[in-house]
Amino acid sequence: MNNRKYNFSEIEKKWQDFWEGCGLFRVDEDCNKDKFYCLVMFPYPSGTLHVGHGRNYIIGDVVTRYKIMKGYRVLSPIGWDAFGLPAENAAIEIGIHPAIHTRSNIKKMKKQLEGWGVGYDWDREVTSCEPDYYKWTQWIFLKLFERNLAYNKKAAVNWCPSCATVLANEQVVDGLCERCDTNVKQRDLEQWFFRISDYAQRLLDDLGTLDEWPERVKTMQANWIGRSEGARINFTLEGSDEVLSCFTTRPDTIFGVTFMSLAPEHPIIGRLVKGTDYEEPVLEFADRIKEQSFVERTSEGAVKEGVFTGRHVINPVNGERVPLWVSNYALMEYGTGAVMAVPAHDQRDFEFAKKYNLSIKLVIQPADKDKIQEEMNEAYVGDGIQVNSAQFDGMPNREAIPRIIEFFEDKGIGEGSVNYRIRDWLISRQRYWGAPIPIIYCDSCGSVPVPEKDLPVLLPENVEFKPHGRSPLVDVEEFVNTTCPKCKGNAKRETDTMDTFVDSSWYYMRYLSPKDDTQAFDSKEVNKWLPVDQYIGGIEHAILHLLYSRFITKVLFDLGLINFNEPFKNLFTQGMIIKNGAKMSKSKGNVVNPDSIIEKYGADTQRLYTLFIAPPQRDAEWSDRGVIGAFRFLKRLWQNVVVFEERFKEIPKTKIKRDLFSSETKDLYRYTNLTIKKVTEDIEVSWHFNTAIASVMELINKLANFNVNLKEKDLKDEKSINDFNVLRFSLEAIVKILAPFVPHICEELWEILGNTPSVFSVPWPSYDKDVIVAEQVEMVIQINGKVRSRVVVPSDIGEEDLKLRVMEDKRIKESINGKKIIKTIVVPKKLVNLVIK
RNA sequence: GCGCGGGUGGUGGAAUGGCAGACACGAGGGACUUAAAAUCCCUUCCUUGAAUAGGGGGUGAGGGUUCGACUCCCUCCCCGCGCACCA
Numbered sequence: 001m002n003n004r005k006y007n008f009s010e011i012e013k014k015w016q017d018f019w020e021g022c023g024l025f026r027v028d029e030d031c032n033k034d035k036f037y038c039l040v041m042f043p044y045p046s047g048t049l050h051v052g053h054g055r056n057y058i059i060g061d062v063v064t065r066y067k068i069m070k071g072y073r074v075l076s077p078i079g080w081d082a083f084g085l086p087a088e089n090a091a092i093e094i095g096i097h098p099a100i101h102t103r104s105n106i107k108k109m110k111k112q113l114e115g116w117g118v119g120y121d122w123d124r125e126v127t128s129c130e131p132d133y134y135k136w137t138q139w140i141f142l143k144l145f146e147r148n149l150a151y152n153k154k155a156a157v158n159w160c161p162s163c164a165t166v167l168a169n170e171q172v173v174d175g176l177c178e179r180c181d182t183n184v185k186q187r188d189l190e191q192w193f194f195r196i197s198d199y200a201q202r203l204l205d206d207l208g209t210l211d212e213w214p215e216r217v218k219t220m221q222a223n224w225i226g227r228s229e230g231a232r233i234n235f236t237l238e239g240s241d242e243v244l245s246c247f248t249t250r251p252d253t254i255f256g257v258t259f260m261s262l263a264p265e266h267p268i269i270g271r272l273v274k275g276t277d278y279e280e281p282v283l284e285f286a287d288r289i290k291e292q293s294f295v296e297r298t299s300e301g302a303v304k305e306g307v308f309t310g311r312h313v314i315n316p317v318n319g320e321r322v323p324l325w326v327s328n329y330a331l332m333e334y335g336t337g338a339v340m341a342v343p344a345h346d347q348r349d350f351e352f353a354k355k356y357n358l359s360i361k362l363v364i365q366p367a368d369k370d371k372i373q374e375e376m377n378e379a380y381v382g383d384g385i386q387v388n389s390a391q392f393d394g395m396p397n398r399e400a401i402p403r404i405i406e407f408f409e410d411k412g413i414g415e416g417s418v419n420y421r422i423r424d425w426l427i428s429r430q431r432y433w434g435a436p437i438p439i440i441y442c443d444s445c446g447s448v449p450v451p452e453k454d455l456p457v458l459l460p461e462n463v464e465f466k467p468h469g470r471s472p473l474v475d476v477e478e479f480v481n482t483t484c485p486k487c488k489g490n491a492k493r494e495t496d497t498m499d500t501f502v503d504s505s506w507y508y509m510r511y512l513s514p515k516d517d518t519q520a521f522d523s524k525e526v527n528k529w530l531p532v533d534q535y536i537g538g539i540e541h542a543i544l545h546l547l548y549s550r551f552i553t554k555v556l557f558d559l560g561l562i563n564f565n566e567p568f569k570n571l572f573t574q575g576m577i578i579k580n581g582a583k584m585s586k587s588k589g590n591v592v593n594p595d596s597i598i599e600k601y602g603a604d605t606q607r608l609y610t611l612f613i614a615p616p617q618r619d620a621e622w623s624d625r626g627v628i629g630a631f632r633f634l635k636r637l638w639q640n641v642v643v644f645e646e647r648f649k650e651i652p653k654t655k656i657k658r659d660l661f662s663s664e665t666k667d668l669y670r671y672t673n674l675t676i677k678k679v680t681e682d683i684e685v686s687w688h689f690n691t692a693i694a695s696v697m698e699l700i701n702k703l704a705n706f707n708v709n710l711k712e713k714d715l716k717d718e719k720s721i722n723d724f725n726v727l728r729f730s731l732e733a734i735v736k737i738l739a740p741f742v743p744h745i746c747e748e749l750w751e752i753l754g755n756t757p758s759v760f761s762v763p764w765p766s767y768d769k770d771v772i773v774a775e776q777v778e779m780v781i782q783i784n785g786k787v788r789s790r791v792v793v794p795s796d797i798g799e800e801d802l803k804l805r806v807m808e809d810k811r812i813k814e815s816i817n818g819k820k821i822i823k824t825i826v827v828p829k830k831l832v833n834l835v836i837k
Numbered sequence: 838g839c840g841c842g843g844g845u846g847g848u849g850g851a852a853u854g855g856c857a858g859a860c861a862c863g864a865g866g867g868a869c870u871u872a873a874a875a876u877c878c879c880u881u882c883c884u885u886g887a888a889u890a891g892g893g894g895g896u897g898a899g900g901g902u903u904c905g906a907c908u909c910c911c912u913c914c915c916c917g918c919g920c921a922c923c924a
Contacts, residue, residue, distance in 0.1 A: 334923045694860035785905045
């Protein structure tokens with residue numbers, strides 16, 4: 001007997017050192033195994049990771065370790081998304097420099113990750129705030145600049161007064177700053193953009209190639225890209241040659257246009273009304289709407305309003321005069337900022353027309369009924385037959401659409417057109433803690449890119465952090481004042497830094513050559529290892545990070561630097577860990593820190609509970625008590641192995657002889673094979689780690705009761721030795737299939753079982769297909785669909801024999817009791833259902 | 838409003854056409870102990886019943902398909918997420 005205690009802290013330290021020492025997670029470059037790139041989204045170094053973050057890394061580690069056992073050459077890197085606002089805000093509040101703060105957080109978090117036993121190739125660690133990384137972020141900016149994919153323009157942009165910076169559209173949620181929930185204001189500023197809209201169609205099309213991405217994420221991206229097909233139609237301004245072009249998805253309604261709406265921001269408005277009676281009310285209206293916040297302007301209750309400009313445009317298909325209005329529901333950012341209004345067939349136009357008594361003209365007649373426009377109380381947006389539409393009358397509107405577009409094109413008054421909702425990616429940030437945008441402004445040469453040889457543009461470290469909302473960079477004269485790379489004259493540096501999403505849009509390529517100071521990434525290595533075979537992260541990046549990364553990948557592909565189009569072949573988005581009904585956050589005070597759990601129960605317990613709590617794609621409520629259940633299981637597993645520690649040494653491992661099996665031995669052997677099958681499938685097919693673990697718990701429960709006297713008995717005879725070897729087989733299988741989940745204890749037990757480390761150097765177990773078929777099965781007997789009895793029969797029993805057995809059953813006889821059997825349904829190995837009357 | 842996910846014991850969850858509630862937490866009872874912790878054993882969907890004999894009900898609600906429905910179809914309700922005046 002052996003009473004060795006489960007000393008998890010000693011064991012965990014031992015094996016973490018062992019893995020580090022033997023380089024388990026360092027890629028073996030010259031072997032011919034298939035590659036597998038397993039990537040978890042790199043963390044922002046906030047200081048401490050909670051158990052919700054932990055889920056991400058634990059899932060990734062299960063995949064990494066499982067794939068290692070399956071014989072892959074696995075790349076599992078990690079790094080730090082280290083630029084960002086919180087560090088700078090902390091600098092303002094407590095006066096610690098963001099660089100120091102960030103580096104110390106990284107140190108703390110690295111220690112946490114190591115303590116969890118999650119395996120990474122630390123030699124490849126990247127840190128986005130270090131010059132050896134951001135040099136190459138700046139280089140990527142220059143590549144985009146060369147291709148005219150990075151440009152600056154003055155535009156109305158989202159400004160967060162609390163963060164004192166602009167934000168990309170993707171970072172504004174319901175009009176609020178994604179980070180701090182402050183109301184976002186519009187400001188006209190000169191800003192840098194990436195031309196992601198040029199890639200809209202490809203980003204949309206290639207979603208179709210991402211078979212292993214969650215539908216949800218693909219839908220969200222498709223939605224964000226927002227493709228609409230339609231036409232552009234040119235209206236001419238009455239009394240001028242000026243053309244006002246509009247985009248419409250409904251060219252079939254062109255004959256129903258009764259007014260036109262301009263967005264309040266439309267640049268033509270000033271000229272239209274200049275010097276007329278309309279000037280004052282129109283400008284006043286436009287200014288008032290422009291002042292409104294996003295929420296005021298777009299909220300559900302927002303009432304449509306507008307003002308007539310006094311001017312008209314001419315409908316090019318029929319020469320009709322169309323009054324030109326300015327309205328609050330026309331958006332400058334979409335289409336052309338001018339809307340051809342068809343109140344009969346568009347609900348917004350309908351409401352507007354009703355309010356201002358504008359005419360409504362029906363041009364699509366529903367096929368099934370005679371609609372009369374005077375009776376309409378809402379727009380008819382469905383399909384129908386063209387009416388009041390000249391030569392197109394009588395045509396079904398769907399058929400008319402291409403004909404009408406052809407007609408526009410023949411006449412030169414318009415053309416088929418596609419519109420996207422996605423806007424260019426605004427990457428400037430008026431903040432210090434980011435990669436400086438490598439641009440120099442020269443009075444004679446304009447915006448000049450910093451030459452590649454001068455990279456990185458170093459972020460000066462000696463700056464002052466003051467709560468005045470101005471980037472500290474602006475005040476660093478040595479930084480700002482420079483010479484123009486072209487004309488050598490005096491010039492000034494751009495003081496904005498890049499959105500941190502630029503940093504994270506290419507980090508997965510840097511892992512292949514993290515220390516290379518001659519290039520951003522090694523194309524040969526990147527082409528060998530990418531796309532990423534499995535990417536794991538939170539759903540909150542469904543649009544932001546995942547869309548930007550796809551965009552940058554496509555740009556690098558176009559530059560001929562890489563030979564793949566999509567960075568992430570498989571994407572897994574894990575659910576959130578909830579505590580007390582809410583997402584864990586410092587402000588809610590419901591953060592569960594894993595450090596104390598690890599101290600009390602060990603990392604394997606934390607890992608096991610995290611995996612057992614629910615299927616990983618689902619949100620799950622964290623229970624401190626549940627952790628104890630996981631701990632109890634590990635202790636039981638431990639006990640069931642160490643109790644035989646001496647025996648494993650004494651008793652030779654011989655081949656299992658099935659002809660010596662008792663029914664009990666046979667049962668354990670069979671059940672072990674079944675469990676291997678179940679766990680393999682749960683990992684491989686569905687990632688249902690919770691049921692995989694549950695099935696091993698069941699096996700341990702069975703095994704614990706197996707032939708108890710093996711502990712005391714002298715194992716001398718052939719049969720007992722065989723029994724013992726079945727038990728050993730079962731325990732070894734358990735240790736192997738649990739190893740990806742709870743690696744430390746499994747390494748230790750593997751050793752106790754008399755094997756040489758490491759359990760990760762042995763292949764994942766296969767199962768014996770022949771033995772998992774049971775010889776006897778219990779079948780349910782139903783009468784009219786209700787369970788009335790059970791019968792144990794040979795699993796290969798014939799249907800006639802089975803029916804005989806069923807009819808012999810006492811309870812069944814009673815139930816039938818002279819009634820007639822109308823039908824007998826037999827489901828092999830499961831049930832018999834007798835339908836009686 | 839549109840799209841997606843979800844609704845099962847006191848709790849986390851299991852079963853994707855065939856025994857609803859695996860596995861675990863909690864709770865109750867017992868063993869061990871001077872005691873506690875730890876551990877082990879038993880009970881634990883509701884109801885009827887002395888019963889761990891048997892019966893009845895039960896997976897958000899209501900209908901349907903089927904010998905049989907948590908699972909498939911239709912209608913609706915609730916929760917979460919995303920999108921939302923996009924012409």
